[in-house]
Amino acid sequence: MAEIKFYCTDPVPLELHKVRIVQKLDLVPVERRVRAMAEAGFNTFLLQNRDIYLDMLTDSGVNAMSDRQLAAMMVADDSYAGSATFTRLTDKLREIFGTEYFLPAHQGRAAENILAMSFVQPGSIIPMNYHFTTTKAHITRLGGQVEELISPQGVELTSSCPFKGNFDLDRLERLMADKGRRIPFVRIEAGTNLIGGQPLSLGNILAVADIVHRYGSLVVLDASLLQDNLYFIKTREEAARDLSVRQITRKIADAMDIIYFSARKLGFARGGGIALHDRALYERMRELVPMFEGFLTYGGMSVREMEAMTVGLEETMDMDVISQGPLFIRYMTEELEKLGVPVVTPAGGLGCHLDASRFLPHVRQEEYPAGALAAAAYIAGGIRGMERGTVSEQREADGSEHLASVELLRLALPRRVFTLSQVRYAVDRIKWLYDNRDLVGGLRFVQEPSSLRFFFGRMEAVSDWPDRLAQAFRRDFGDSL
Ligand SMILES: Cc1ncc(COP(=O)(O)O)c(C=O)c1O
Secondary structure, eight states, X not given: OOOOOOSSSOOOOOOSSOOOOOOOOOOOOHHHHHHHHHHTTTOGGGOOGGGOSEEOSOOTTOSOOOHHHHHHHTTOOOOSSSOHHHXXXXXXXXXXXXXXXXXXXXXXXXXXXXXXXXXXXXXXXXXXXXXXXXXXXXXXXXXXXXXXXXXXXXXXXXXXXXXTTOBOHHHHHHHHHHHGGGOSEEEEETTBGGGTSBXXXXXXXXXXXXXXXXXXXXXXXXXXXXXXXXXXXXXXOGGGTTSOHHHHHHHHHHXXXXXXXXXXXXXXXXXXXXXXXXXXXXXXXXXXXXXXXXXTTTTTOOHHHXXXXXXXXXXXXXXXXXXXXXXXXXXXXXXXXXXXXXXXXXXXXXXXXXXXXXXXXXXXXXXXXXXXXXXXXXXXXXXXXXXXXXXXXXXXXXXXXXXXXXXXXXXXXXXXXXXXXXXXXXXXXXXXXXXXXXXXXXXXXXXXXXXXXXXHOXXXXXXXXXXXXXXXXXXXXXXXX
């Protein structure tokens, strides 16, 4: 997607693709939306698709595929062992990352499981710029602990800092010096998910690798959101302006010991895996693949998806492809900002992020403002977002609530899926909700699983606020959907 100038209006992001397959959507009446939200226990994960108009829950496994990806799926080599599809995928990773070895896994968290089982033991410390839900769950399950070293700007929700995902290098140096022996690896998360898809700079990534290697630990890249991060390095980092996306990718990969990813994100398909340079590291993890995932040449993935991933990885090297997400997200974020709606700035990757703490300042953190905003956005517009705040945390060992450092509602923009008019509709309904924010109240748990509670937990509204919100909708929109 290029930034094309317009003759008589301000430019809008212009697609360099056309749509050839579509899926019909429904927009159900607001009264049904209130009921559907209650049936889903005020948890957007538990909504049924038939009740959803814009599914902005995630980009995971729901990005639009290209014609070339679909064509490649037809030539997949379906065999249990020795599949040519696996060789093609490994070759593509070698070409892009320069990695010799590849361990396939059925998705990103499965790669995290293998990594954690190979390196984490009770007392281990795993530093990272910021945690991701499944990563932290695997590390803590094995008795390790996560240490977040995000730079102070990372959790400032409104900022002009171009690389809010950066590590605080001084803290990393001190931690490595004090506790290096308990640190088997440091994890770098590209396109830092939970703070709004915020990138790290190439300079910061390379500096982290230098520090960690000086202390003899390993550097692991979670490359799930690398494609957005590559776009931001290319467009925001002076020192990288003259490098191609391929060259930036290679510089990053050369400095890593292990690269793992969710191919539901990176490569626009479904699957995952671990790419490595070193044979000894590869052998250390290898036996866990057939035990938990599947034989070494498919690792729980369908070979069709592996073929699509191979093509998707190649397409990730193309700025016209990887710019679509960030440019649409920037458009949505800036339109909301113009209307005074509190959003995370600068716009990152993955989706547009609303700052629930400023959107709903009257809802206490113990009553889950980001969860309440997710429910309200669904009622206001049939828009399904994802809570990324305290509901997505897990309780402390003593059962007390772990209040998140940021309360966000993520409205993901899966790549090439939504049109600009759908984005404008979402902006319109969010603005309406903001003007009626006083009507929105909090939530409380009625069923709370002990881990990853945001997936299955059920909540209820603390008052009849959902009905009052629906009445306000009817008052303002008449019998419109
Ligand atoms: C940064 C990051 N790491 C890991 C994962 C886990 O990947 P998966 O959903 O494929 O298990 C995700 C998924 O959203 C992610 O965003």
